[in-house]
Amino acid sequence: MPDTSIIAVAGAGGDLGGRIAKALVERGASVRALVRPGLEADEGQRIESSGATLVEADPADVRAMAEVCAGAACVVSALNGVRSVMIDRQTVLLEAAVLADVPRFIPSDYAADFTKTPPGRNRNFDLRREFMARVDAASISATSILNGAFLDMLGAEMPIIQRRIRRVLWWHDADQILDFTTKDDVASYTAAAALDDTTPRFLRIAGDSVSAREIAVIMSGVAGERYRPLWAGSLGSLGAMIRIAKLIAPQPDAAFPPWQGMQYMRDQFSGLVRLVDLDNARYPDLTWTTVREHLTTLERI
Structure with missing residues (x-):
């Protein structure tokens, strides 16, 4: 045994x-x-x-x-x-x-x-x-x-937060819910x-589930400056960007080349891979990091 x-x-x-x-x-x-x-x-x-x-x-x-x-x-x-x-x-x-x-x-x-x-x-x-x-x-x-996307990537490898112009990028639907877990x-x-x-x-599981519009509101509070959602294109245009990136820099042996990140964002913003019927409560002793907590930590670094 x-x-x-x-x-x-x-x-x-x-x-x-x-x-x-x-x-x-x-x-x-x-x-x-x-x-x-x-x-x-x-x-x-x-x-x-x-x-x-x-x-x-x-x-x-x-x-x-x-x-x-x-x-x-x-x-x-x-x-x-x-x-x-x-x-x-x-x-x-x-x-x-x-x-x-x-x-x-x-x-x-x-x-x-x-x-x-x-x-x-x-x-x-x-x-x-x-x-x-x-x-x-x-x-x-x-x-x-x-678990959705790793929350650790938001504001880093997942570049939808554009601090220089104080915008949060979105494709297809600014109110599409995105799942994140650290x-x-x-x-x-x-x-x-x-x-x-x-x-x-x-x-x-999902530590937090928010839309791009909600991320803009959260960033505004965290950074003390107004952030706004910014339309970056349709799912079709993002798909075209993926095809171009794969041609220019295929990187077939890389686990997470830029085009792979784009594929992930496209599928998230499509709503296709949204998690439903979450099992977060299965282990009551666990706590969850929110998007606000994560972004607040990033701002302090």
């Missing part, structure tokens, strides 16, 4: 994965950080600082990975990348979890509701949907956590779900 307190985490050396490992330790879990052999000493020390235990295995070897997963109650994937990672490497992890008789698996989905998008519309969503089919065909109980909140929720053997196939 697996030890319900043992959780194996793949991708603990990454930004989100490191946060998940730390959150698991804080909940009393014994965390195995699955790492490749020959890991740099400083990276290993950084992972261990979360309280996780390093366990080496070749990420391309199913049997080796199964050995380090054996006895765990859940395998959590926080892998991030393109096909070679999200499909190939994550499939090895899935097969290893099944071979080791691990009862539960949390794939690296952490996105808006990609189940609603048609194939070919969003590369990262396509990869998640393709892997979802492999998970559903495997003899393991799986839970995907959908990485720390996603990590805390994932940790709680990993230790919960009653989770359903999907859990949907």
Whole structure:
């Protein structure tokens, strides 16, 4: 029988994965950080600082990975990348979890509701949907956590807030609700779900859900200067920008090239990937960071 307190985490050396490992330790879990052999000493020390235990295995070897997963109650994937990672490497992890008789698996989905998008519309969503089919065909109980966009990106990698001109950009509809959740909140929720053997196939969370018009109001209060929503174009024009960006700078091996960010914004502003029937209240001890709190913190930096 697996030890319900043992959780194996793949991708603990990454930004989100490191946060998940730390959150698991804080909940009393014994965390195995699955790492490749020959890991740099400083990276290993950084992972261990979360309280996780390093366990080496070749990420391309199913049997080796199964050995380090054996006895765990859940395998959590926080892998991030393109096909070679999200499909190939994550499939090895899935097969290893099944071979080791691990009862539960949390794939690296952490996105808006990609189940609603048609194939070919969003590369990262396509990869998640393709892997979802492999998970559903495997003899393991799986839970995907959908969280909208990472709130940490708002005002940074997601450039809809234009501070120089005090505008908040929008496409298609200034009142379209956008879902955001901080990485720390996603990590805390994932940790709680990993230790919960009653989770359903999907859990949907959003730390805050606001429109571009509401973000402009929030920014006005936070910055002490009036911000206004600014129409940036239609969904069609944003789609044209995506096609041009892919031609000029395809960056096929980049996990999040500029055009991928545009695809994400287009799908958010379309309303297609909006999260409904949120599961925020499933773990009452958790709290959520709002857009106002996040932007207030940014203004203080």
